[in-house]
Amino acid sequence: MEDLLKFAINTAQDAGANWAEARYASEDVTAFYYDNDIPVSSYYTNDKSIFVRFITGNSMGTVFVSEPTKDKLGIMIKKQVKISKAASRINQEIFKFSDEKAHQKKYSVKEKTKLNSISDEEKSKTVLNLHKTLSKLDSFDSSSIGLTTKFTDKHYLNSDGSNIISKIPEINMNYFFTVKSNGKITQRMNYLAGKGGWETLKNWNLTKNLTSEVKNLTNVLNKGVPAPKGIMDFVVGHEVTGIMVHESVGHPYEADRIMGRESAQAGESFVKTDMIGRRVGSDYVNIVDTPLTSNSAAYYLYDEEGVKARDKILMKNGLINEFLHDRNSASKMGLSSNASSRISDNSKEPLIRMSNTYVLPGKASEASLIKDVKKGIYMKNFMEWNIDDTRYNFKAKGNESYLIENGEITKPVLFPTLEVDTFKMWSSVDGVGNKASFGMVGGPCGKGEPMQGVPTSMGGPSLLLRGIKI
Amino acid sequence: MNLNSAQDYTLKKLISLGAKDVVVTSHSGESFQNKFANNEVVANKNWDNSTLSIFLSIGENNKLKTGGTDISYSNQTDIDNQLKRLIKFTKNTPINKNFLGLPEDKFKYREVRGIYDPEIKNLGTKSISILRDAIDLANQKGANRTGGTLSHDYGTTRLLTSTGVDESYDYSNIALSLRALTNESSAHKVCVATNLKEFKYRPKVIQAAEDAKLGSYPERIKSGKYDIIFQPMAFANLVNEVGRATIAESVETGSSFYINKLNKQVTSEKFSLFDVGNLARGIGSRPFDSEGRPTKATELISSGILKTYLTNSSSAKRFKLQPTANAGILYSSPSNLVVPIGRKSDEKLLSELDEGLVITNSWYHRYQNYIKGSFSVLPRDAIFVVKGGKIIGSAKNIRISGDMINLMKNVDELSNKKEKIINWESDIPAEVPSGRINNVNVTSV
Structure with missing residues (x-):
């Protein structure tokens, strides 16, 4: 395969590209989707493909070939270099990449129990058994649960001399269920992902956790009181912390978004390139994005441009500290890339993406945060959320939530709304819990044209937010 | 092996290996995209779209197991190995009670006008x-x-099927x-x-x-109830949500606000909705669906009344409805969502708006509860403030929330000019006019 990748790079350069990369991937996917106890979709795919990207002066081109052969690659690359050169002629700005060290590495994620040692039957039954457990609960109404395993065997080459081989197993699970009780209905949607063997799934404790989620939501339906109105404090659990971080810190710190590359669809950012060091949160807030956490949803050691991965401190004591960069955005700002370039699958161009993004833990226990609230809301998780396309106007609507009165959780509360602007939200943080957890809510993170959904995780500890209007 | 001969071979081979229903679909072609930002062309992309996809069932009627895959088709040995794996894979899945077989009818097909240039x-x-x-x-x-x-x-x-298509x-x-x-x-x-x-x-x-x-230098506005004109981009996003809610499988899985709503009023009587699979020059048009059933026009909502769900052959049987030719073999999907236009011009719609907003686009439509249809969505791009039938300024930082049934029951008027829309939020192709909706809940931060 290396010969074919070298051929692709040489073909692009011979046709006039001044830099090129080529990536082969074998993506082996098995998926089982159940609606209640019915296996509505079971499939596997094994796609083998090559993706080529090249720079032609002032523009950039890409080619994706399934069933790759020299003939097919040669024809498509030459044709696309010609189009990219035509684009290059009408652009004003030279398309640059930051200079980065070339790496020659092989790495893989270890599997205690190999995914391919688990039979299709067992994978399918795992989903079915989860449904069966939930269906024994009186208030449970229906579920849709999907399990996907994927093994990606990737070989990356670029004209700088990088040559990186990776073998990455991963598991993704999404679930959606409906609970009905006391004449009321609520729903829960969640998405889990990790890089590793079958043990990854076991570590999620799905049976215990989903049972607990159904029971807790039933309690909310049975005993929940209407959400109060007024100005009050919020204590948010790690899922809410996670979505706050992901939507209002991770996304707006993506340098391509800040510089307008994604303006048409994914949007831009309230953050501008000159805002490094600007205060956007209280002293308590420190936020990190790292792909280096073993077995995490977004684990990688080298990004999709061959740059060695590292931790990125996005917010330090409430101040903007660093953006997420690829080689193009880094070059524009006179920096080195911090290896934030990712893809959803081999047919897509690399884009700046988050990996595992979280608030660093503080010193307070969650109990002490709650004790510090006279009247407020404890929002453990949420269902509906959104944010505007500059990442300023944020909303999360509580699912499992409780009233806090005089420092104690007193009763469940029905679906309170946290709707607040990003500056107010992070400035109002007056306490940070000492125990961080990660979650992933809603599904893979979307960006790009065509849309790319990549696994990311988000989280941190519980947070105390003061003076939020509800 | 070339794509067509691999397709023929695959069908015959799967039948010889004991498959009951088989659908082998080939796609060949290319996609191109030039992406631009800040007035510069930043990426020029080209995809080879050649794929060979398989759906099959194994077993007896009403006790069928189903499986699917995309295969590599360049040589026969590879194909044989992949098909054997697919058969084994499918045999190891439980019975899919939702799949009730492919249609056996002998269909006649008509060319859909204007879908290739x-x-x-x-x-x-x-x-x-x-x-x-x-x-x-x-x-x-x-x-x-x-x-x-x-x-x-x-x-x-x-499309090549075991039923002769x-x-x-x-x-x-x-x-x-x-x-x-x-x-x-x-x-x-x-x-x-x-x-x-x-x-x-x-x-x-x-x-x-x-x-x-016209939307330059937007200002904050007060939270409250507003009458709003949704221009086609924004209205298409709502119509996409309505269209998805009519999918039979969405109804079955609790991800629709149209459960038990057949023949009931679900929108204002001013609003009707068609799915038209054979729409001339339609972006989502095709002569047949994924089961080989000829596509057609289906009236989903007739003057506010939900007339049917979108179905494939199996979901039509489960719901005891006529098939609408919207397979997805396992999950039905809309093709072109078409909203019949109203009688008034866009200018008239605006001039009749005493006080309200014009929303040109929206994004991030999310649900708290799919069954109730409770949602919020963020207007994006220009939001015009209207007073006395005229645009007097522009707004920012607002959110719309409510429930989809009540929102669509408040559709007050549709304009007489429609646009074709396909976009990030409207991934189902839609042909829609502007829609004026009264009494919409708006919050501002």
Whole structure:
């Protein structure tokens, strides 16, 4: 395969590209989707493909070939270099990449129990058994649960001399269920992902956790009181912390978004390139994005441009500290890339993406945060959320939530709304819990044209937010 | 092995291996995209779209197991190995009670008019000239910056089934998605066509630039109830939500607000909705669905009354409805969502709005509860403030929330001009006019 990748790079350069990369991937996917106890979709795919990207002066081109052969690659690359050169002629700005060290590495994620040692039957039954457990609960109404395993065997080459081989197993699970009780209905949607063997799934404790989620939501339906109105404090659990971080810190710190590359669809950012060091949160807030956490949803050691991965401190004591960069955005700002370039699958161009993004833990226990609230809301998780396309106007609507009165959780509360602007939200943080957890809510993170959904995780500890209007 | 012969071989082989229902679908063709931002063409992408996809069932009627895969088709030994694996894989799955077999009817097919233009296949570097013209035009008309994509693709889809279907069609389409930005404001327009002759992007570009300019320097407004005109981009996003809620499988899984709503009023009587699989020059048109059933027009909502769900053959049987030819073999899918136009011009709709808003686009529609349809969505791009039937300013930082049934029951008027929309939020192709909706809940931060 290396010969074919070298051929692709040489073909692009011979046709006039001044830099090129080529990536082969074998993506082996098995998926089982159940609606209640019915296996509505079971499939596997094994796609083998090559993706080529090249720079032609002032523009950039890409080619994706399934069933790759020299003939097919040669024809498509030459044709696309010609189009990219035509684009290059009408652009004003030279398309640059930051200079980065070339790496020659092989790495893989270890599997205690190999995914391919688990039979299709067992994978399918795992989903079915989860449904069966939930269906024994009186208030449970229906579920849709999907399990996907994927093994990606990737070989990356670029004209700088990088040559990186990776073998990455991963598991993704999404679930959606409906609970009905006391004449009321609520729903829960969640998405889990990790890089590793079958043990990854076991570590999620799905049976215990989903049972607990159904029971807790039933309690909310049975005993929940209407959400109060007024100005009050919020204590948010790690899922809410996670979505706050992901939507209002991770996304707006993506340098391509800040510089307008994604303006048409994914949007831009309230953050501008000159805002490094600007205060956007209280002293308590420190936020990190790292792909280096073993077995995490977004684990990688080298990004999709061959740059060695590292931790990125996005917010330090409430101040903007660093953006997420690829080689193009880094070059524009006179920096080195911090290896934030990712893809959803081999047919897509690399884009700046988050990996595992979280608030660093503080010193307070969650109990002490709650004790510090006279009247407020404890929002453990949420269902509906959104944010505007500059990442300023944020909303999360509580699912499992409780009233806090005089420092104690007193009763469940029905679906309170946290709707607040990003500056107010992070400035109002007056306490940070000492125990961080990660979650992933809603599904893979979307960006790009065509849309790319990549696994990311988000989280941190519980947070105390003061003076939020509800 | 070439794609067509691999397809023929695959069908025969799977039947010989004991499969009951088999659908083998081939796609060949290419997709292109030129992405632009800050008035520069930042990426020029090309995808080879050749795939060979298989669906099959194994077993007895009403006790069928189902499986699917995409296979590599270049050599016969590889195909044989993959098909054996698929058979084994499918045998190891439980019975799929939802799948009730492929239709056995002998269908007649009609060509769908205007869904292929060979000129699009040969566009080549002309895409760059179109893009340059669009960017320059937007800037001449008041934009400071532009971003978006020019996409075009062409190809052939061939369907081969164990029930005797062997049909194919050629398709092409071209789409410009352009967001014009200026003075803290922006506006977004799309121009979509299946042939170059109808790809008249310049009026859309001018409109985007002028709307962006008109929306300059937006201000905060108060939370409250507003009467709102949803321009086609924003209205198509709502229509996409309505269309998805009519899918039979969405109803079964609790991800629809139309559960037990057949023959009940679900929208204002001013609103009707069709799914038209064989729409002439429709972006989502095709002569047959994924089971080989000829596509057709289906009235989903008739003057506010939900008439049917969108179905494939199996879900039609489960719901005891007529099939609407919207397979997805396992999950039905809309093709072209068409909203019949109203009688009043866009100008008249605006002039009748005493106090309210005009929303040009929206994004991030999310549900707290799919069954109730409780949701919120964020307007994006230019939001115009209207008083006395005239635009007097622009707004920012607002959110719309409510429930989909009540929202759509408050549709007060539709304009007499529709647009073709396909976009990030509206991934189902839609042809919709502007819609005026009264008493919409708006919050502001």
